[in-house]
Structure formats: structure tokens, C-alpha cells
Amino acid sequence: MKANLQTPAARESSGPRSLERLLALFDVLSTAPNGSSLAELSTLLGSPKSSLLNVLRPLVSEGFLVHDGNTYRLGPAIFRLASRVLHAWYLPRVMRPLMQQLARQTGESVMLSVSDVEKASMIYVDIVNGPHPVRYQIPVGTVRPLFASTAGRVLLAHSEAQWRRQYLAGVDLDAALATPLSKAALKKEIEQIQAQGIAWSMDVYMTGLSAVAAPLFGDGGRCVACLNIAGPTDRFRTHLERFRDLVKAAAGKGSKLIAAAEASPAAGAAAPLARVS
Incomplete structure (x- = not known):
């Protein structure tokens, strides 16, 4: 049996739990037209910042979110x-x-x-x-x-x-x-x-x-x-x-x-x- 070499943060950002967090993230940001900071999202979603960053970075890269350096907002792709x-x-x-x-x-x-x-x-x-x-x-x-x-x-x-x-x-x-x-x-x-x-x-x-x-x-x-x-x-x-x-x-x-x-x-x-x- 191969050992699971994923870090805790990586394991947290994969599978059904990650999907639930993704949907919750879009739900939260849909009610925040001015965006939310990483700290605010961490509190609202009850998720560690390190785990959230694993989700946020690819979403920004693909245009589903926009990050202005301080806050995250819904992007044109979504x-x-x-x-x-x-x-x-x-x-x-x-x-x-x-x-x-x-x-x-x-x-x-x-x-x-x-x-x-x-x-x-x-x-x-x-x-x-x-x-x-x-x-x-x-x-x-x-x-x-x-x-x-x-x-x-x-x-x-x-x-x-x-x-x-x-x-x-x-x-x-x-x-x-x-x-x-x-x-x-x-x-x-x-x-x-x-x-x-x-x-x-x-x-x-x-x-x-x-x-x-x-x-x-x-x-x-x-x-x-x-x-x-x-x-x-x-x-x-x-x-x-x-x-x-x-x-x-x-x-x-x-x-x-x-x-x-x-x-x-x-x-x-x-x-x-x-x-x-």
C-alpha cells in the first residue's frame, strides 16, 4: 500500500469536502459585492487560511475570482x-x-x-x-x-x-x-x-x-x-x-x-x- 504523501492542507482541498467549500465560497461572495478578505472568508467558511488559498489561487488564475491584493470578488468567468x-x-x-x-x-x-x-x-x-x-x-x-x-x-x-x-x-x-x-x-x-x-x-x-x-x-x-x-x-x-x-x-x-x-x-x-x- 502506498503512503498518502499529501500534506494536510492538500488533503483538505481535494474531494467532496473541497467541493462543499467551493460552493460555499461562491455563495458567500455572491452576497459581498465589495469582496471579502482572506481572513473574512476563513472566518465565514470555518476553514484555515492555508486550505482556502489552495482553492482561491486556481480560481483567480482561471478568472472565476478577482483578487485586488486585499479582497476576493466574483470574476467574469463565474x-x-x-x-x-x-x-x-x-x-x-x-x-x-x-x-x-x-x-x-x-x-x-x-x-x-x-x-x-x-x-x-x-x-x-x-x-x-x-x-x-x-x-x-x-x-x-x-x-x-x-x-x-x-x-x-x-x-x-x-x-x-x-x-x-x-x-x-x-x-x-x-x-x-x-x-x-x-x-x-x-x-x-x-x-x-x-x-x-x-x-x-x-x-x-x-x-x-x-x-x-x-x-x-x-x-x-x-x-x-x-x-x-x-x-x-x-x-x-x-x-x-x-x-x-x-x-x-x-x-x-x-x-x-x-x-x-x-x-x-x-x-x-x-x-x-x-x-x-
Whole structure:
């Protein structure tokens, strides 16, 4: 048996106890807008200063905390994380009734996705499977590059302009797409999405799969998510115009609900479920 050569402070900063301290730390600092000193945190958390420093230093390094020499405050990274968590929590609650209605109207699977700018990707945060036995089905939490899907391109088209330029300049389009994609074609499609307010594709991500997608806007006109349907290309060829109209109309209704939820004092925390007619 190998001896445990960790120091007491190192053992204290690892495992479940460290996780409890980490969560308690964020809880304490969330109520201290002016920050707290190491001594104050040690007292409030009932933890030795040496153990706390093992937790605080990497959090400062990664931007989750800010240290000005005297006090520790919440940093930009934790606010970005909190924003993503908030969206992932309340967006499905607001949008699910509309998604269920859209699935009934189109017979196709309906997906809700958000972007992760730091990782230049998108993630599906809610999915309502279509009623057809032959349908497109993926699990919630699936992550894709922004350029590789119709929904991702909608999110890319409505991202911050400077970030989008940097993304397009550096992105590697060498992906296993059914239809090869060039940067010129991607830029042209982004311009079309911005002009038309909707996107669609057939046999792009994989042969036999098609999709229609539209942006969802929050308070102040920010694009916060994407609503899309996906399914077999044969059905989309027959109903494409109708599908585009239905998705665009659902996205318009959803945007109003999201904007109203974000404008409320709870920023959507107690947002009512959408009502659909």
C-alpha cells in the first residue's frame, strides 16, 4: 500500500469536502459585492487560511475570482457560467409548450440550442421528439461545432460581429459533413440568415437529414437561442415552405415570451409556461 504523501492542507482541498467549500465560497461572495478578505472568508467558511488559498489561487488564475491584493470578488468567468446555467434552466421552461405544439404541427423533432462562445460550439438544451416512428433523435446535451449544423449557423449569424469575424478567420472547416463547406459559402449563408431571419438545409450534416432553424431573441434584441426542427429529407422536400413558416412563427412567439421573462425582476426564474393556441 502506498503512503498518502499529501500534506494536510492538500488533503483538505481535494474531494467532496473541497467541493462543499467551493460552493460555499461562491455563495458567500455572491452576497459581498465589495469582496471579502482572506481572513473574512476563513472566518465565514470555518476553514484555515492555508486550505482556502489552495482553492482561491486556481480560481483567480482561471478568472472565476478577482483578487485586488486585499479582497476576493466574483470574476467574469463565474458570471459567464451563471448566465449559461440560467439560460439552460429557464429557456426550456418557457419554450417547451411551443416546442410541443411545433412537433404536433410538423410531425418532426424540435430542438432548442444555445451557443458556447468560449468553445465555439452549440449545445442542445431541450428536445421534443417527433411522433413519426422514423425521426431524427439525439440526446439533450449534444454538442456540435457552430458551423456544422443549421442551428449552429443561425447562432453564428447572430453572434457579436467582432467575435464572428475572428471565428470565421480562424475556424477549420475540415469536418465530416455530407456536403463540403468552404469559408466563402459559410459567409454567404450567414448573410442570407441575417437577411431572411431563418435557415434551412438538406443533406448537409448527413445524407437524408434536413432541418429548418430560426433565432430566438431576448430582452434588448439579443439572440439567446435557436429553435429548429429536423427530420428525413424526403418529408422536408414535400413540406419545406410550410415548415419554414411554422418555425419562423414559433420563433417569433418564443422571442416575445423570452424577452418578457428576461425583463421580469427574476430574469426568468419564475417565468410562466408559454401558452399556445
